[in-house]
Amino acid sequence: MSPPRALGRLQFHAGFTLDDAVGVVGYYARMGVSHLYASPILRARAGSTHGYDVVDCHEVNPEIGGEDALRRLVAALRAHGMGLIIDIVPNHMGVGSENAWWMDVLRHGRESRYAGYFDIDWLAPDPLVKGRVLLPVLGAGYDSVLREGHLRLGKRRGEWVLRLYDDYLPLSPASVATLADDAERSHDPKTDRGRARLHALIEKQHYRLAFWKLASDMVNYRRFFDINELAGLRIERTAVFEDTHRTIFRLYAEGLIDGVRCDHVDGLADPRRYCRQLRHRLERLRMQRPEGAARDAAYLVVEKILAEDESLRLDWRTDGTTGYEFMDQVSAVLHDERGEAPLTELWRRLTGDGADFATQAVKARRQILVDSFEAELARTARALFAAARADVATRDVSLAAIRRVLIELLVHFPVYRTYAGGAGRDAFDESVFARAVEGALRTLRGEDADLLYLVSRWLGGEAPRALPPGSVRRARERAMAVFQQATSPVAAKAVEDTAGYRYGRLLSRNEVGVDAARMAIPMAAFHDRCAERLATFPHTLLATATHDHKRGEDLRARLAVLSEVAERWVITVERWRVRHADLRQRAEGRMAPSAADEVMLYQMLVGAWPIGLAPDDEDGIERFATRIAAWQRKALREAKRWTRWTSPNEPYEDACEDFLRAVLSGDAAAEFHAFAEYIATPGAANGLAQSVLRLTTPGVPDLYQGTEYWDFSLVDPDNRRPVDFLARSASLERDVSPVDLLCTWRDGALKQAVLQRLLCARKTHPELFARGTYRPLEATGPAADKILAFVREHRGQKLVVAVGRHLAPWLGGMSAPAIPAEHWEGTSLALPPGKWTSLLDIGKRDGGELPAAGLFGDLTVAAWLSAR
Known part of the structure; x- marks a missing residue:
């Protein structure tokens, strides 16, 4: 098993x-x-x-x-x-009163048996934090919270505790050893004397309380990204x-x-x-x-x-x-590179922003370091400074200079992290640092160039184990580890959660693990990745939907069609921009939504438009608008341009929601519906293609809950909504052929039937799918570029898979994802010799040249299994 x-x-x-x-x-x-x-x-x-x-x-x-x-x-x-x-x-645990380990650390400080479990910097330079844990848990400034009585002394299970709002914090045994029975009254924060006594008691604890907004500047435990409630483990x-x-x-x-x-x-x-x-x-x-x-x-x-x-x-x-890399690859091969130029031009012209995605990512990294990771930046700089001070040859290097160099390295770092150890960096990590240094040199002042090269050497360019044992080696190893743990959260927050919400050329390419700068890849590149995967990690996961995705797998597949109909989309967006000009509002000194936010909203409206939703269905439109509004507010805050989580600009957000609801009312909704209908069937074909490729290329397919039907979910929590398993089980029990489900494809049973037949084939022929060789097949004829095909083979048994792509010219506006046979005229694929049976119930064939219409039947995907 x-x-x-x-x-x-x-x-x-x-x-x-x-x-x-x-x-x-x-x-x-x-x-x-x-x-x-x-x-x-x-x-x-x-x-x-x-x-x-x-x-x-x-x-x-x-x-x-x-x-x-x-x-x-x-x-x-x-x-x-x-x-x-x-x-x-x-990597981390949730912290708070439910975590006994964390509470023991707060109670006993560095003497706790769990003090070494959490990645806490007990030697932080701030004297008010040194030797303590900074707790950014207050809803306002400390003095204000104290005066308003949100901090008070109390008892829980017979022990003195510090009450904080509706929760509690432990108190050190030494600090409560002399408390009298009436200590709660004598420490009442409503009186000046009581407040002074309570403050004095709090000052004796192994933690320092702080306003939650100070976390990014002062927190001295490693967090998961910038989430204060998740503390890193050692x-x-x-x-x-x-x-x-x-x-x-x-x-x-x-x-x-x-x-x-x-x-x-x-x-x-x-x-x-x-x-x-x-x-x-x-x-x-x-x-x-x-x-x-x-x-x-x-x-x-x-x-x-x-x-x-x-x-x-x-x-x-x-x-x-x-499986994020597969999600990227299968998406890219279904996009049409011919749409890149017009979509890029539309984005630049309407937004006035000529920056490409890579530039947006660099800008986002620079902002994220200041907004969210100041404490982590300071921690990493101190580790590098300690490495400098440990060696007499570099003892005159300043902390300020190290910080400047470190910022530019992090800003230009091209991957999530490197993995240097005692032997230093390997060849790939060396190339990563070369690119980071090259980028840093463009923005770093000239006087710091030598230090940049030096820091690069400390971070694995020189193998630590080549150094004699002692303080220099230990300091270098520490600096290297801290740096490598810092690059990943910076990259994730900057690329996935900032630049990905700022750059809206085509949102189907803004996904976790995807480089939005690259719209499409050729079939040959996709085949190369599949062959490489089989040779290296044949059992890696293949995902197209996860609990972390930004847009559902079929939403992305539908939006990919815009790369095929780019000219039509450009004209449509320009018309909508003019038509809806009067619906924009001025909020906080700017028009809402901005051009960038408006263009991205239009994509989400046509991409996520529910199948079967009529524009005059008021209740359905309201439900859809509420979902999109939740996505929009999150997207605006993640972009961190006009609003953000730490300081929401609610007037701007509200104005954007007003715009959304206005364009979904009346005749405007009909236009969104019409365009969504136009790209719906080629989008469904893309959805089937990526599902088939996930189940048949080398690797182990991951089926995210509910995505057996069409998946037009939005970013979490929308993509974690309850799944109707009863409906899915009922349609599976009917066991209808995929071809016979074409006329009712909108209910999702077609996708489920295709998935089920291929999953059951994997069960019947596990070795073929797990170990079978992978060889690309090339179609011939006028529509050959629309067929991605390959053959898997194991011990004489073969599987031929083919999927249609770039089908919008044939399917746009059609009632079902079925290709009329005349479109395939003159196009064929050679099946290897043998007797072949369709896994998707379209019949049997002999090997040899097979017309594309016979290969696919009425479907846009095909899978043929040979007899042994």
């Missing part, structure tokens, strides 16, 4: 528990999925909707049913011959590794789980060491697993964003990544 054939991802929370999942096991088994793929299952903060804020590593989350429910789910899975992969969070310490993974290892040894997906591996000090250590521990436990549980190697993938020319390191001993 290992490696998995296909995963079905489920998001667990109080509204969808492990027992709820028991009820859908049979459905996923009929679909052909081999393993369920669970969001984090360990105890998270109360009410968590995602599970990434784990507060107790030793317990299965009671909100989703606890361990008893987990055992019931696994029993149901085993009864169907299925397994379970779970998401784990090694997972590189063996004791921490073992304690945080204790339950995971037990569940694996007991046969309850079959593998793990490691969240945010780039946040760790040493991802390579962690992955190898995790693999080693799982291997040692493998033979302890009970009868009935898979004894094959545990499945192990890591969440990792790879640059276009970057590959996951083979020596990490993982099975691959969670």
Whole structure:
């Protein structure tokens, strides 16, 4: 049962528990999925909707049913011959009163047995923070919160605590040892004397309370990105590794789980060491697993964003990544590069912004460093400064100069992170630094150039192990580790959560793990990536939808059609801009929405327009408008131009929402509906193409919950809405041929039927899909460029797959994603010799030259299996 054939991802929370999942096991088994793929299952903060804020590593989350429910789910899975992969969070934990480890640190400070579990800088230079933990938890300034009585002394379970709003903080044993029984009255913040006493007591604690907006400037624990409630772990310490993974290892040894997906591996000090250590521990436990549980190697993938020319390191001993690079590749091959020039020109002309995506990303990095990561920047600069001071040859280097150099390196860093260790940088990381240094030299003042080269050398250009043991080596190793942990969150916040919401040339290319600067790739490049994947990570995950995606997989597929009909889109947008000019408002000194925000809104309206929504359906339009409004407000804040999360510009946001609702009223809604209808069928063809490629190219397909039907979801929380499994199960039970579902394609059953047939083929022929060779096939004829095809082969059995692409000229405005045979006239594909059966129920064929109309039947995708 290992490696998995296909995963079905489920998001667990109080509204969808492990027992709820028991009820859908049979459905996923009929679909052909081999393993369920669970969001984090360990105890998270109360009410968590995602599970990434784990507060107790030793317990299965009671909100989703606890361990008893987990055992019931696994029993149901085993009864169907299925397994379970779970998401784990090694980088960080949720902090607060629910986390006993964190509370012990706050109570005992550096003397806590868990002080070394969290990545806390106890030596921060601020004397008010040094030796303490900065807690940015106050809703206003400290004095104001104190005077208003939101901080007060109280008792909880017989112990003195500090009450903060509706929560509490522990007090150090020494500070409360002499408190009298009437201490609550004598420390009453409503009186001057009581307030002074309470302040004096607070000052004795192992933490310093601060206004939450000061976090980015002052926080002295490593966070997950810029989220104050998620504190980084020192997972590189063996004791921490073992304690945080204790339950995971037990569940694996007991046969309850079959593998793990490691969240945010780039946040760790040493991802390579962690992955190898995790693999080693799982291997040692493998033979302890009970009868009935898979004894094959545990499945192990890591969440990792790879640059276009970057590959996951083979020596990490993982099975691959969670599939963002495939999401990029399959999207790019379905876009039409001919649309790039007109769409770029439209964007530049309407917005007045000539900056390309790379320039936007650099600008965003520079802003993010100041807005969100000042504390992390200072921490990294101090680590480099310590490396300078450790060596007498560089003791005169100033902290200010190091900071200047560091900023330019981070601003121009071309990947999420590097992985230098004791041996220094490898060849790829060396090329990364060369590009970063080249970029930094363009913006750095000339006097700092020599220091830039020096800092680059400290950060792995010179192998630390080549240095003699001592303070210089230790300081270099520390600086290198801190720097490498800093680059990833800066990249993620700047690229995914800022530039991706600013640059709106074509939003289908603004996605996690995607370089929005590149609109399309040729078929040859896609084939090369597939062959490379088979040779290196044949069991890596292939994803087109995740819990983190910005736009649903079929929304992106529909928007990709705009690259094919760019001229028509340009004219349409220009007309809408003129037509809706009177609906814009002046808010806070600027017009709302801005041209950029308006152009992106139009894309989302036609891309996400629900199938079947009529423009005169007032209730349906209202529901759609509410969803888009939530996306819009989040997008505006993430862009950080006119508003942001830390200081919302509500007049601008409200004006943008007013504009949205105005353009969706009356006749304007009919125009959006008409354009959405025009691109709907070629968009559906794209959706089917990317689904088929995900299930047939080398790798393990990941089926995100609910996406068996068309997925026009928006960014979270919209993409985590409840799934109607009853409807999906009912349509699956009807077992209708994909061809016969063409006339009712809008309900999603067509997509589900295609997925189910290919997933079941994977089940019947696992070795062909898992190990089969990959060879591109070239069609011939006038429409050859519209066919992407390949053959997989294993021990004489073959699978030929073909998908249509760039079909808007044929399908635009059509009632169904079915291509009239005359469009394929003169185009064919040679099937290898043998007897062939369609996996999509369109008949049987002999090998040889096959006309494209016969290859596809009435569909836009094809999969043919040969007899042995």
